[in-house]
Amino acid sequence: xxxxxxxxxxxxxxxxxxxxxxxxxxxxxxxxxxxxxxxxxxxxxxxxxxxxxxxxxxxxxxxxxxxxxxxxxxxxxxxxxxxxxxxxxxxxxxxxxxxxxxxxxxxxxxxxxxxxxxxxxxxxxxxxxxxxxxxxxxxxxxxxxxxxxxxxxxxxxxxxxxxxxxxxxxxxxxxxxxxxxxxxxxxxxxxxxxxxxxxxxxxxxxxxxxxxxxxxxxxxxxxxxxxxxxxxxxxxxxxxxxxxxxxxxxxxxxxxxxxxxxxxxxxxxxxxxxxxxxxxxxxxxxxxxxxxxxxxxxxxxxxxxxxxxxxxxxxxxxxxxxxxxxxxxxxxxxxx
Numbered sequence: 001x002x003x004x005x006x007x008x009x010x011x012x013x014x015x016x017x018x019x020x021x022x023x024x025x026x027x028x029x030x031x032x033x034x035x036x037x038x039x040x041x042x043x044x045x046x047x048x049x050x051x052x053x054x055x056x057x058x059x060x061x062x063x064x065x066x067x068x069x070x071x072x073x074x075x076x077x078x079x080x081x082x083x084x085x086x087x088x089x090x091x092x093x094x095x096x097x098x099x100x101x102x103x104x105x106x107x108x109x110x111x112x113x114x115x116x117x118x119x120x121x122x123x124x125x126x127x128x129x130x131x132x133x134x135x136x137x138x139x140x141x142x143x144x145x146x147x148x149x150x151x152x153x154x155x156x157x158x159x160x161x162x163x164x165x166x167x168x169x170x171x172x173x174x175x176x177x178x179x180x181x182x183x184x185x186x187x188x189x190x191x192x193x194x195x196x197x198x199x200x201x202x203x204x205x206x207x208x209x210x211x212x213x214x215x216x217x218x219x220x221x222x223x224x225x226x227x228x229x230x231x232x233x234x235x236x237x238x239x240x241x242x243x244x245x246x247x248x249x250x251x252x253x254x255x256x257x258x259x260x261x262x263x264x265x266x267x268x269x270x271x272x273x274x275x276x277x278x279x280x281x282x283x284x285x286x287x288x289x290x291x292x293x294x295x296x297x298x299x300x301x302x303x304x305x306x307x308x309x310x311x312x313x314x315x316x317x318x319x320x321x322x323x324x325x326x327x328x329x330x331x332x333x334x335x336x
Contacts, residue, residue, distance in 0.1 A: 053294040060283045060290070063200055067276045067283075070198030074208050074273045077134050080124040081210070081266045087117035088220045088259050091227065095252055099245075107232045114227035121221060122148065125212040135212035137193030144190035144212035148225060151184045156229045162247075163231060165238030173250050176226050184222055186213040198272075200279040208272040210265045219258030223251045 094113050098105045125135050125145045132140040155176065162172035181191050190213055197205040230247065233239040 050294065053290050057287060057290050057294070059202075060287050064280065064283050064287075066199050067280050070200075070206065070208060071273060071276055073129060073134055074269050074276075076127055076129060077208075077210055078266055078269050080127045080134070081262050081269075084121045084124050084217070084220065085259050085262050085266075087120050088224070088255050088262075091117050091224060092252060092255060092259075095248065099248075105232060105244075107230060111228050111230065114224045118148075118221065118224040118228060121217075121224070125217055125221075135210055135217075136187075136190050137209055137211045138196050139189040139193035140196070142187055142189045144187055144193075146185055146187050148185035148221070151179065151222075151225055152229065154179065154183055155226055159226075159229050159231060162243075163233060163237045163239050169239065169243040169246050173247060176222065176251075177254070179222060181213045181218070184213075184218060184225075186218075198276060200276060201283075204279070206272050206275050206279075208269055210269065214261065214265060216258045216261030216263075216265055219254050219261065223255040223258065226251050 091110070091114055094110055098110060122145060126143050127134045133142065133144055134140075136142060136144040158167070158172060158175045161167045162169065167175065182188065190211055193211065195207055195209040197207050197209075199205050226247075230251075233241065233244055
């Protein structure tokens with residue numbers, strides 16, 4: 001009877017030690033990984049919740065990435081538009097200084113200034129980040145502005161025809177205003193490109209399209225190019241001083257209108273940026289909330305796990321001592 005009882009005690013102790021070791025392993029894993037379990041299945045009914053929380057966090061991360069990229073693009077676009085407006089405003093100021101001079105109007109001074117400004121603006125409309133052109137609409141891989149050499153030759157010929165009387169001033173101005181996008185040097189792809197959006201949420205997109213061939217850019221670029229080719233009538237020219245000032249005044253007004261249009265585009269970008277900022281704040285709040293819920297569901301209390309581990313470790317050591325004592329018992333020693 002004693003041997004049977006002792007064997008039973010030993011088996012119970014062994015089983016108890018196995019349970020203790022299993023629980024110690026569980027708590028050690030919690031301390032190491034910071035989570036309650038190693039697999040979703042072990043979470044039971046919470047496993048689907050955890051997977052949904054993680055999927056939602058991934059979506060928020062993707063939308064936040066989209067927004068961040070769009071904000072960088074918008075910032076660069078705003079800088080380019082702002083520089084374009086400054087360049088155009090400088091030319092208007094230069095014309096304003098020359099207008100009171102009458103016949104001493106220095107067209108050469110205006111031509112040089114307009115040529116410099118035109119080069120800056122032409123470069124700005126091809127602004128790119130990582131090979132993606134910002135003013136190309138949806139066609140981001142192709143330059144929206146392919147060069148204005150053809151437009152320059154076209155306008156030079158129109159100026160010549162105006163000076164020699166082939167066309168009158170009204171026809172000359174109509175010719176300048178009537179140039180097509182292709183004639184002005186804009187790519188065919190930007191002309192057919194669609195709008196560009198930032199996907200900011202499941203069902204919310206923000207339009208931040210500003211294409212290089214919008215009215216503001218075209219008016220300024222075409223007006224500046226006309227100034228680079230414009231000449232003051234002299235000698236046998238049919239066009240006269242009054243005709244000259246009529247053209248200059250028209251170009252001045254066109255450039256000024258273009259500046260106003262660009263300012264409106266900048267305002268549109270500002271509105272888009274503000275909308276994206278709101279979405280960023282919303283996503284940050286949602287992310288924080290999800291992380292708290294996920295942590296409450298998935299994360300282990302490492303402090304509690306350490307305490308439980310140490311308690312079990314003490315129990316295991318006690319069990320080893322008891323096992324050692326029990327193993328030394330025998331029926332003979334018991335009878336003695």
